[in-house]
Amino acid sequence: MATENASYVLIGIIGTYFGLLLVLAWFTARRATNDTFFIGNRKSNWLLVAFGMVGTALSGVTFISVPGTVGSNGFGYLQVVIGNWIGFMLVAAILLPLYYRLRLTSIYDYLDQRFGVTAHKTGAGFFILSRTLGATARLYLVVNVLHLLVGQPIGIPFWLTTAVILLMIWLYTFQGGVKTIVFTDTLQTACMLGGLLICVFFLMDLLKLDLSSLASTLVATDATRVWNTDPASAGFWLKQIVGGAFIAIAMTGLDQEMMQKNISVPNLRDSQKNMVLFSLVLVLVNLLFLILGALLYLFAQAKGISATGDQIFPTVVMQYFPQWVQIIFFIALISALFPSADGALTALTSSFCIDILGIRKQDLSEGHQTKIRHTTHVIFALMFFVIVMIFKWIDDRSIIDTILKIAGYTYGPLLGLFAFGMLTKRTINNNVGLVGAAFVAPLICWILQRELAKNPGGYQIGIELLLINGALTFVLLWMISQRPPRLVAPLR
Numbered sequence: 001m002a003t004e005n006a007s008y009v010l011i012g013i014i015g016t017y018f019g020l021l022l023v024l025a026w027f028t029a030r031r032a033t034n035d036t037f038f039i040g041n042r043k044s045n046w047l048l049v050a051f052g053m054v055g056t057a058l059s060g061v062t063f064i065s066v067p068g069t070v071g072s073n074g075f076g077y078l079q080v081v082i083g084n085w086i087g088f089m090l091v092a093a094i095l096l097p098l099y100y101r102l103r104l105t106s107i108y109d110y111l112d113q114r115f116g117v118t119a120h121k122t123g124a125g126f127f128i129l130s131r132t133l134g135a136t137a138r139l140y141l142v143v144n145v146l147h148l149l150v151g152q153p154i155g156i157p158f159w160l161t162t163a164v165i166l167l168m169i170w171l172y173t174f175q176g177g178v179k180t181i182v183f184t185d186t187l188q189t190a191c192m193l194g195g196l197l198i199c200v201f202f203l204m205d206l207l208k209l210d211l212s213s214l215a216s217t218l219v220a221t222d223a224t225r226v227w228n229t230d231p232a233s234a235g236f237w238l239k240q241i242v243g244g245a246f247i248a249i250a251m252t253g254l255d256q257e258m259m260q261k262n263i264s265v266p267n268l269r270d271s272q273k274n275m276v277l278f279s280l281v282l283v284l285v286n287l288l289f290l291i292l293g294a295l296l297y298l299f300a301q302a303k304g305i306s307a308t309g310d311q312i313f314p315t316v317v318m319q320y321f322p323q324w325v326q327i328i329f330f331i332a333l334i335s336a337l338f339p340s341a342d343g344a345l346t347a348l349t350s351s352f353c354i355d356i357l358g359i360r361k362q363d364l365s366e367g368h369q370t371k372i373r374h375t376t377h378v379i380f381a382l383m384f385f386v387i388v389m390i391f392k393w394i395d396d397r398s399i400i401d402t403i404l405k406i407a408g409y410t411y412g413p414l415l416g417l418f419a420f421g422m423l424t425k426r427t428i429n430n431n432v433g434l435v436g437a438a439f440v441a442p443l444i445c446w447i448l449q450r451e452l453a454k455n456p457g458g459y460q461i462g463i464e465l466l467l468i469n470g471a472l473t474f475v476l477l478w479m480i481s482q483r484p485p486r487l488v489a490p491l492r
Helices: 004-028 034-042 046-057 060-073 077-101 109-115 117-154 158-173 178-206 211-220 237-253 256-262 268-303 309-320 323-356 366-394 397-409 411-423 431-453 465-480
Strands: none
Touching: 004 117, 004 158, 004 178, 004 323, 034 178, 034 256, 034 323, 034 366, 046 178, 046 256, 046 268, 046 323, 060 077, 060 117, 060 268, 060 309, 060 323, 077 237, 077 256, 077 268, 077 411, 109 117, 109 411, 117 158, 117 256, 117 323, 117 366, 117 411, 117 431, 158 178, 158 323, 158 366, 178 256, 178 268, 178 309, 178 323, 211 268, 237 256, 237 411, 237 465, 256 268, 256 323, 268 309, 309 323, 323 366, 397 431, 411 431, 411 465, 431 465
């Protein structure tokens, strides 16, 4: 489909799709205030938030990558998904009540209330670093695919493709913020899941399978294996479940982008219902992605297709599907791209304004706060553009994967900080030590993982890295902390 005429068709689709997003943005951003941008005036519908969060959790990279993992790991990814579900339940039971009780606009304000301004800015800084690196790396990988399909066949340079996509995202999030993306993410999640279902059923038709024969056919292959029972393996089931749980806690419950939408719901009960529904839908959607992956490999085997991993889904679609299904795949792909990018841009703007600049704690007028927010929003959009162009200049998938892993390291200090604050009553007066602990723990983890990798037959750190990182941060914080002062009863 990567022809000149097809590119113009796809450009028309993008234009129409973007026009619909702008219409939604216009309706939702009327009479918008800073509270609208940051927390949707705490009036978001929990059903819409739950459904839209699925699209945010499943980025464009997930859309391409999860089906590709079936070739090497079967349905092993379900181990992580089960762990994620456990983590989401813990977020609903423990973290959400804390955030609502304190009526937080930024979840990192908890660290300020518990330990002081240094902890607050350290936690927010790690989030900003992690989300900026992770969001731009994922954005680059998907924009690169879109450029190959749309821009390159008609001579549009990569920088212009990137600039147009970022301009679109900036425009529809500029005013309404969280209130807007609750609605736009719902639309985009529906488009993504619709495209996923159509691709699954179209593959079933090509393979002459119906619903009754699908399960037996998949079970007969090795693709549906789930459990890894090798304790030394990075994919060992216990590591995957425990690691998956802590990933959900850290990358959802301690992530301003995800929690910004949750705390925009009017009350705790509805926010908890949102988290429960979101987690159940996410499990089902991931299972559907894995079924799609098994079908793709069955089809590839029947047709002698050599593509594997991230390449198998787009290869099968572009070479063997009719144009109308390719268009649906394209819509689903951009629908997977936008929710992760728009949420990141909004959350980074919010966190920088609230946590780093402290505009909610200063005696600033609403207009002055809005001006600062607008400027910050523009700066982060430009930063996204520059970093994506750097990734294009590097043009090495292994380096991009490394950057995504580095972004994952930064959630460990957040996990350690929040855990220390909630599980102990100790105080920290050593600000230099606090910052040092947050940086030393990931460094130790990186060295440990690198050294263990030198012995492939021995124990390998896998998904449990986040837990180790958080535990090290916790221990280092304990070492520099003090017992809280005992209250002495007054003499009678």
